[in-house]
Amino acid sequence: MTVTVRLLRLESIPEADAARIVEWAARQTGPLRVGLEPRPISLDASGTELSWSAIFEALVRYREDARVSEDEYLALLIDRPNEMNWFAGSGVDFVDQCGEGSLLTHDRDLFIATEDFSWITPCPPPALRLHFMLKKVIDAELRDRGLAPEQLRHDPGVGCFFDFCWDKAELATKLRSSDICPPCLRTIEAHGLDGALLQQVVAIGEETRRHSLTISSYLDRAPTFQAWPFPLAVTRHRITVEAPGLRRMLYLLDHFDSLVRYAVFVASMQEGKQLQLEERPSLGWWVERLAPLKRVPGVKGALRIANEGKVVKLRNELRGHGYVQHDEVYREWGVDLDEVLSKMEDALGDLIHRGELVLFENVDLDGGRYIVRGLRLTGSNLIHAPFERALPGPPTEHGFSTTGEIGLLLDGDDGSLTFESLHPWLRRTRCPECHHDRILVADGGDRYIDVFMGHRVELDA
Numbered sequence: 001m002t003v004t005v006r007l008l009r010l011e012s013i014p015e016a017d018a019a020r021i022v023e024w025a026a027r028q029t030g031p032l033r034v035g036l037e038p039r040p041i042s043l044d045a046s047g048t049e050l051s052w053s054a055i056f057e058a059l060v061r062y063r064e065d066a067r068v069s070e071d072e073y074l075a076l077l078i079d080r081p082n083e084m085n086w087f088a089g090s091g092v093d094f095v096d097q098c099g100e101g102s103l104l105t106h107d108r109d110l111f112i113a114t115e116d117f118s119w120i121t122p123c124p125p126p127a128l129r130l131h132f133m134l135k136k137v138i139d140a141e142l143r144d145r146g147l148a149p150e151q152l153r154h155d156p157g158v159g160c161f162f163d164f165c166w167d168k169a170e171l172a173t174k175l176r177s178s179d180i181c182p183p184c185l186r187t188i189e190a191h192g193l194d195g196a197l198l199q200q201v202v203a204i205g206e207e208t209r210r211h212s213l214t215i216s217s218y219l220d221r222a223p224t225f226q227a228w229p230f231p232l233a234v235t236r237h238r239i240t241v242e243a244p245g246l247r248r249m250l251y252l253l254d255h256f257d258s259l260v261r262y263a264v265f266v267a268s269m270q271e272g273k274q275l276q277l278e279e280r281p282s283l284g285w286w287v288e289r290l291a292p293l294k295r296v297p298g299v300k301g302a303l304r305i306a307n308e309g310k311v312v313k314l315r316n317e318l319r320g321h322g323y324v325q326h327d328e329v330y331r332e333w334g335v336d337l338d339e340v341l342s343k344m345e346d347a348l349g350d351l352i353h354r355g356e357l358v359l360f361e362n363v364d365l366d367g368g369r370y371i372v373r374g375l376r377l378t379g380s381n382l383i384h385a386p387f388e389r390a391l392p393g394p395p396t397e398h399g400f401s402t403t404g405e406i407g408l409l410l411d412g413d414d415g416s417l418t419f420e421s422l423h424p425w426l427r428r429t430r431c432p433e434c435h436h437d438r439i440l441v442a443d444g445g446d447r448y449i450d451v452f453m454g455h456r457v458e459l460d461a
């Protein structure tokens with residue numbers, strides 16, 4: 001058995017958006033195959049709302065013109081509100097709701113809304129659209145087997161695949177559960193819905209569920225940032241565990257600061273550029289330092305994203321004023337900090353993953369070979385794992401000159417090993433404030449930031 005869905009889009013919907021739904025569907029194998037139609041269609045652009053008759057007339061016409069077989073589903077993505085404000089609808093819904101039986105539409109003609117539902121659920125848009133599509137496909141498959149899906153409808157919802165979600169907010173609960181309640185499951189099984197199809201739908205639902213939880217960003221990000229240099233991993237970790245609100249926004253700004261600083265340190269060293277910090281450098285000052293480093297891959301892009309994202313302006317607006325403003329400030333500014341930061345992280349990917357950040361602690365001569373040891377400063381955990389590497393020649397020839405310094409351990413393609421010191425920009429020493437050994441990040445003069453605790457401290461010169 002194969003269930004084929006041909007995905008059609010309105011001209012105003014980018015092809016990439018539709019393609020991502022196809023990709024999402026293909027992640028779980030099974031009888032369902034979703035393919036993208038080569039060309040979009042257009043509908044009368046007048047008015048803000050699409051009438052159901054306009055939608056289904058277009059589907060019927062397309063099905064005829066493109067010779068879509070009766071067995072195949074034809075799903076149209078729409079990006080304007082639809083007459084009845086449904087997430088998705090089929091030809092049968094159309095006849096039910098609008099009573100227009102004259103149009104030769106049927107259960108395999110579908111429309112899927114692509115409006116922004118991020119106010120309801122963190123579920124990524126392609127997964128959400130796929131969910132709407134699957135719901136309609138399963139409805140039609142059940143109808144073929146003599147079961148009216150309306151019999152399964154829950155209103156209000158109970159966290160079941162068949163929740164109607166008349167109250168749109170219920171969608172979040174439904175996706176978070178991604179379950180089928182026992183009576184519904186028994187009924188489906190009794191009507192002989194294809195087991196492999198059900199399995200695929202459940203597998204897609206399970207993946208969608210992971211992305212629909214409030215803690216999703218934590219689930220997804222954790223493995224990524226745990227390989228990052230400690231100062232960046234710490235500031236990123238904080239964001240993922242903080243609920244939306246002012247505090248999270250401040251953590252986002254800290255992470256931005258942390259990313260820019262780290263990029264300035266690493267890129268300056270890579271370029272062999274002298275770096276002179278001014279007293280109490282501002283965030284704007286750090287961002288400007290990126291400009292002369294534009295030749296380092298990723299820096300130019302990061303600088304552009306930082307400027308376009310108006311992050312410095314936003315930070316000054318927020319923290320330069322004496323009063324804390326409400327959380328809507330950054331939305332009013334049209335700044336999506338999460339997005340700016342993801343882009344920055346992507347742009348700076350090569351710099352973030354340049355070598356491995358380590359603390360060089362000591363060197364030994366063992367049977368004629370030099371062994372360097374220290375701690376690996378990756379991930380947000382305070383317990384740092386040790387490292388030990390053998391050197392083919394004297395440590396100084398490989399950059400290991402002063403113990404106690406933090407730097408990057410670089411493995412060359414030719415098997416060589418080099419240590420690039422980041423001293424004094426990054427240091428590991430006793431924090432005068434909390435009296436623990438901490439990783440401190442330079443803040444001009446003798447001032448440092450204890451990134452883990454978040455306080456600024458002054459070290460004895």
Ligand SMILES: [Zn+2]
Pocket residue numbers: 152154160161162163180181182183184185
């Ligand atoms: Zn149910």
Ligand SMILES: [Zn+2]
Pocket residue numbers: 431432433434435436438450453455
């Ligand atoms: Zn401290």
